Amino acid sequence: MYKVISATPSPYARKVRIALLEKAIPFEVQTEVPWHGTTATPAYNPLEKLPVLVLPDGSGVYESRFILEWLEVMHPSPALQPADPLQRLAARQIEVIADGICDAVVLLFFERMRGAGQASEPWMARQRRKVEGGLRALAQRAEAAGDGWLVGDSFGLAEIAAGTVLGYLAVRFQELDWRGQYPALAALSAKLEARPSFRATVPVPQSITEAVV
Ligand SMILES: N[C@@H](CCC(=O)N[C@@H](CS)C(=O)NCC(=O)O)C(=O)O
Structure with missing residues (x-):
């Protein structure tokens, strides 16, 4: 299953969670404070920012726009980007x-x-x-x-x-x-x-x- 490293106020993480919900893709949420030393974010993203989409193989996809693009390619239906x-x-x-x-x-x-x-x-x-x-x-x-x-x-x-x-x-x-x-x-x-x-x-x-x- 996918996991989203997310923070509760983060609009960037919210975009990813909304896209996953709209596409009915199951995922779990790992809530963190990205500014605290305990965050797992740097283990996946050299830029140390969440959201990170952690894949079942343990690798991470990061940067919200790129994650949305990635989801569109891997899970095209329902499309969230216009075809035109x-x-x-x-x-x-x-x-x-x-x-x-x-x-x-x-x-x-x-x-x-x-x-x-x-x-x-x-x-x-x-x-x-x-x-x-x-x-x-x-x-x-x-x-x-x-x-x-x-x-x-x-x-x-x-x-x-x-x-x-x-x-x-x-x-x-x-x-x-x-x-x-x-x-x-x-x-x-x-x-x-x-x-x-x-x-x-x-x-x-x-x-x-x-x-x-
Ligand atoms: N352009 C990035 C922005 C992500 C971002 O700024 N995330 C914040 C949380 S809302 C963060 O993790 N900041 C930690 C840092 O900049 O070190 C994206 O769209 O994913």
Whole structure:
């Protein structure tokens, strides 16, 4: 059976877990804090990041986008990527934006952890601009899609990426009123969070107790 090394707040790990659930592939979850010395992540990923998809032979596939690509090749049905090449590119672009927002939120989170007087305001402003710009770009796509899916006529990679970044903001960036600012994203998030795969993977904050920054 597959195993996913995951962290409860991680939007990257959530994407992988959602894809596995949507494809009805059995897997177990090994929950870790990737920032703690006890994590098994470096044993599988030289970049020391989760998620890792541990295969039955004990080897690991890592980097969430690559894991999703890998799953699509190994378990093509149901397809989570559009067959049409242009739609596929549009979906991948949404994934790039969503991952970029998550990356900026992670950087903000750790910058804040440095504490008063230590955090760099220009650096945080730069990351906030990425979050805001990324959300604006996602909102444009959600507005254009209306009641439909973001790309094409079925649920897939684009929705997983957009839905998980929005879910992550609820955990790590509560002060940002993206629901008020972008009703189309609020509607998309509500629709996605109602799916069983999303309900089974609701992000939960984690305490980091070892020094990281
Ligand atoms: N681009 C990576 C990002 C993964 C990532 O940043 N994971 C975090 C947890 S949410 C992590 O393991 N960080 C540990 C580290 O950067 O050392 C992916 O999509 O898999």
